[in-house]
Amino acid sequence: MIWLSWRQFRLQAVVAAAALAVVAIALLSTGAHLSALFDSNGLATCRTTCSTDAVNFNNQLKGSTTELIFYGSTFLMYAVPGLIGIFWGAPLVARELESGTFRLAWNQSVTKSRWIAVKLGLIGLAAMATIGLLSLMTSWWASPLYDAAQKGGGNSFSINKIAPPLFGATGIAPVGYAAFAFALGVAAGVLIRRTIPAMAVTLVIFAAVQVVMPLLIQPHLISPARLTAPFNANTANEIMISSPGNTMTVVGNFSGPAAWVLSDETITPSGKVFTGPAGSACLSSTAPPQQCNNWLNSQHLRQLITYQPASRYWPMQWLELAIYLVVAAGLSVLCVWQVRRRRG
């Protein structure tokens, strides 16, 4: 059974190995440059106030090939699980059903359950190993970028591993995505029985899950931390008045540690979201803006921020991995059960 799994997987394995090799070469050949730049900007040795160094480092990278590779590798981390689902998962059983070879495969001295279980297990492991390796390579390569972002201080950089899209492109969560995508592809193939439609369904469902998960579920995997701070109109990011009704929308400036900010609301002393109405100081077209700011500052407004702190990166990664692995296991059980009762 192991021989058969390997023989039928050989081509895909070779393609995957070649692709990994290309990525490895690209990362290895540019990685040295990136860490040299990190060192030359003094980021390796700086201990306390590193933000200037970090800004310089960042500016040097803007528009460079390195930046492209960074975005490219982030994209790859999302694409590879999908590709695994489409090209490894979907055809696994569907092609046998389509070409009639299941009648040959299922009448050897190996039960259907074992046949599907071994295939699911071995190729599923290969899928997880592939994305795991890719994750290791890209993390190693991008580590100067993450270090610089951390030393540069918080949210001022767009490189923030706790928030999407980087959260799902780093660490161990992608291993879960690959396992899920693979099992999803196999299940689609078993149920639909045709390769191409199964591939399409796999793509659509996987893409949908990858959008819905970070939008709706990921933020609440661990109940978000809350933080309130006095609102300061002088440093506010946004003050907007809309007529009629003179309702106000004000967004304060949050400069906490690196975090995934889920919501940032300005609330009144009674705890309601502040919506105005705007005081006369803000409505007059002749009064200086500072008058409006003063009026706002006298309203005892507070900023309420819910967020996932960066320190939760690993707990959330493990949770994410566990959720996807459980779903993948569920889909695998469905596959085994369906193949067992599958009719010719």
Place this chain on the structure above:
Amino acid sequence: MTAAIEARGLGKQYGRRWALTDCTLSIPAGHVVGLVGPNGAGKTTLINLATGMLTSTTGSIAVLGKKPASDPAQLASVGYVAQDTPTYSSMSVEDHLRFGAHMNPAWDNDLARKRIQQLDLDPKQKAGKLSGGQRAQLALTLAIAKRPQLLMLDEPIASLDPLARREFLQVLMEATADQELSVVMSSHLVTDLERVADYLIVLVASRVQIAGEVSSLLATHHLLTGPRRDTASLPAGQQVITESHTDRQSSFVVRSNEPIQDPTLSVAGLDLEDLVLAYMGSAKAGSNHPMLEGTR
């Protein structure tokens, strides 16, 4: 001795249509069984039920005493060549032999290689590039070399040219002679089976019409011709399969365990094809014969 196939009230329903209805059979081991019937009669359904490719809607089936495909040992004891003789088109002949060896503990490698050699197949050739006849031979080789006790073939030669048919049947017959092998082989043509089968099952319109050893079937079926007479006037022991009447003459195909002793009737034997056609005609005419079992 365990029956090769033992079915009780076996039925398979697809949606509203019954592909096989109330099939009760006991096929003793050691026969080459011809399973014959028109297209769509349920032959493939019966074979798929017997190989565990399908699960039945009603009744039960035991193959070599066990539920089909229930465990590796049962699977190992049954060889199966499916309709259109599927093989992996991207795998070479050699790969197929390795496949057989890895998937079957009782695999007879010498036998497999000898057959491939005799068939003059290039081991490096991809199965997808083989002719239909070669592919069928490869599929048969895989099924034989796993050393089964029962070999089931679903219309294996329907798509082959006459020469390939003959070669295929020859290989099959050699294998049955060499190994102690029971064979069940389906076809919609009696002529395909005539030379090889010593046991016959006629399946028409999802029902088994008759099953039994060819020699006893031929011995107990007669074509009677005589002056026109009523069917009811035949003795009770003679079961009428088909009848036809002209103004002056009546002819019947009857089944009788007793010799026919009516002097007004001329008695002739039937060949296998006539016999099968009689049952097919009878089923078509809608006369609902109870399931008939051949003498064991």
